[in-house]
Amino acid sequence: MGDNRRIFSEGHVSVLRSLPSSFLSHKANLLSPRQLLELNASILQYLKPILKSEPEIYSILESRLTNHGPHGANDEQITKSIEIPENYLQKKWTTVLRLQRNIQELEMKNKALEGRNKEIVEMLDNEVKANPHCSISKINWIPSFLKSSLRFHTSPITAIAIHSFNPYIVTASQDGMMVIWNLLDLSEPVNQLKNAHSKSINMVTFQKGTSYLISCSSDQFIKVWDLSTPDDVRIPIKSLTGHEHIVSAISSSHKDPNILFSCSRDKTIKVWDLQTGWALRTIDAHSDWVRSIDSSGDYLISCSSDTSIRLTHWPTGTGVGLCLGHKQVVEDVKFIPKNSNEYLDAFLAKTGNKGTLSSEQKTEYSQVGYKYAVSCGRDKLIKIWKLPLPDYNTLNGSPMANSLNPYGECIKEIKGHASWVRCLQIHYNGRYLISSSDDQTIKIWDLSKLDEEEVKPVKSLQGHQSFVNTIAISSPTDDGELSDDKIRCYLVSGGADNVVNVWA
Known part of the structure; x- marks a missing residue:
């Protein structure tokens, strides 16, 4: 008994010899004949090196396992002839643990969904009590639970775009890779x-009403991709060059889909004609x-590391307004859509x-196509702005x-937020503002x-383990009246933890 490898005593041998046949008999209701033979063979494979110094023990086990299977005495030859992979029992056990x-995880998600379902039922009950004629609508939907976590990227997520009518989302990362998903x-x-760009992709956006995706990058390129057959995309159909440093962001014109705006670390804004690929104007902003x-109509709003927000009439390049108040870098800025005006007014x-406007002011704001904007920055703040109306040149208007x-x-x-606020989105119903932050949260x-x-x-x-760099919310399939x-x-979010989260 001095050898540590010796795991059985003589008493164990006699016990094994005395085991009744029923102890190792086939359980037809649990395993098929083939599965039982594979189990017996994997047990023998596992025990053979362990019982190398105990041949008598191994011989007894082998005899028992090969003579009490589904085919009785014929099992010995069948069991020995079965070919199973190396370390088969260990691999099966690992699979069992993974399944557990x-x-x-599924039980935890189910518990969370049950809790959310209870919340919804209570909310609906309260709505019905308050208004017996109310109806449930997607218009007032708020993202509330994590539907899917996509763990495919190996670098921080930097950009996300959701197509307005096709079921596609595009995610992009710091290593220059773009991934197309079917929702x-x-x-x-x-x-x-994998090599959509040679450096970090900073923004992706779909051209309105088309399957064209536009991306911009720290490699100073803006690229246009045709996603009409997304599984066949390999190279861009067009590349735009002109910026002299990192291209930070892009915005597709809602007024003319062939007009694109871009901004850069070179301190400029460029206006592009997507049909020709030429820069129509460079604005020192x-x-x-x-x-x-x-962008909104003929106007652009931009934010900068200089802590300012600038309102620009892009056809002339003229600055028409300035918003000052952030104390640090302003990370994002958005025009607030018209359907939010009722809440802000x-x-x-x-x-x-100044909540009451004269009829002239109302007309002017309606003509310029903007009224409010929202910004966020490294000072941890979100600021809502009432934008100034421009004057008009008496000579040329x-x-x-x-x-x-x-x-x-x-x-x-x-x-x-407890840290930098990175990204903003406005809910399609105009009532909710959504923000993401380095504090690992998304707030509504x-x-x-x-x-x-x-x-x-x-x-x-809360679903990310690091900074939430970017968020995107699905938009209605057209610009008409909202309906279910x-x-x-x-809502899709991307983080510095390399994870894309889909919220529903």
Whole structure:
């Protein structure tokens, strides 16, 4: 008994010899004959090296396992002839453990869904009690639970785009890779473009009404891709060059889909004709890195590392407004759509802050196509701005900065994030504002409750283990009146943890 490898005593041998046949008999209700033979063979494979110094023990076990299977005495020859992979029993056991973990994860998700279902039922009950004639609609949907986590990228996620009517999303990362997914089947990508760009992809967006995807990168290129057959995409159909440093962001014109705007670390904004690939205009917009840009009709709004936000009439390149108030780099800025105006107008009316406009002012805001904007930055703040109206040149009628007051007014400052606020999206119903942050959260804010002294998010989503770099929300399939048949309820986020999360 001095040999540590010796695991059986003589008493064990006699016990094995005395085992009844029924102990190792076939359980027809558990295993098929073939499965039982494979099990017996894998057990012998596993024990053979262990019992190398105990040949008598191994011989007894072999005899028992090969003579008490589904075919009786014939099993010895059959069992020995079965070919099984190396370390078969260990691999099967590893699979069992993996399945157990998957079951535990599914049970946790199911518990979370049950909790969410209970919340929804209670909410609907309250809605019905308050308004017996109410109906449930996608228009007021708020993302509330994690539907899928896509772990395919090996680098931080930097950009996401959701097609407005096709079921495709595109995710991009810091290593220059783009991945195309089908929202109806997220089990694996439709396509992957490992070298879409040679450096970080900073933004992707779809051209309105088409299957063209536009990407911009730190490699100074803007590329156009045809995704009409997404699984066949290999190379871009067009590459735009002209920026002299990192291309930070792009925005496709809603007025003319063939017009594209871009901004860069070279401190400029460029206006592009997508049909020809030529830059129509270069605008010296800021004194430092231009971080983000958005468009509305003939106007652009941009933000910069110089902490300012600039309103520009892009056909002339004239600056018509300036918003000052952030203390650090401004990461993102967006025009607030017209369907949000009712909430912001009501807020201003409640606070007595110029909430009532003259008919002339209402007409002017309607003509320029903007009224409010929202920004976020490294000072952890979200700011809502009322933008200034331009003056007009008496000679040629072109817009110019208001000589009396060219500055935008910060009407509300929202605090709630614990770190840099990276990205903003406005819900398609105009009521909710969505923000993502380096504090690993996504927060949803109700614009109808801005009059509260301390604005709190109506929902805070946590699913990333690092900075949430970017978010995208699905848009209605067309610009007409909102209805359930035009809406898909998806919010997609990308983080520095290399994970893409799909929220529903």
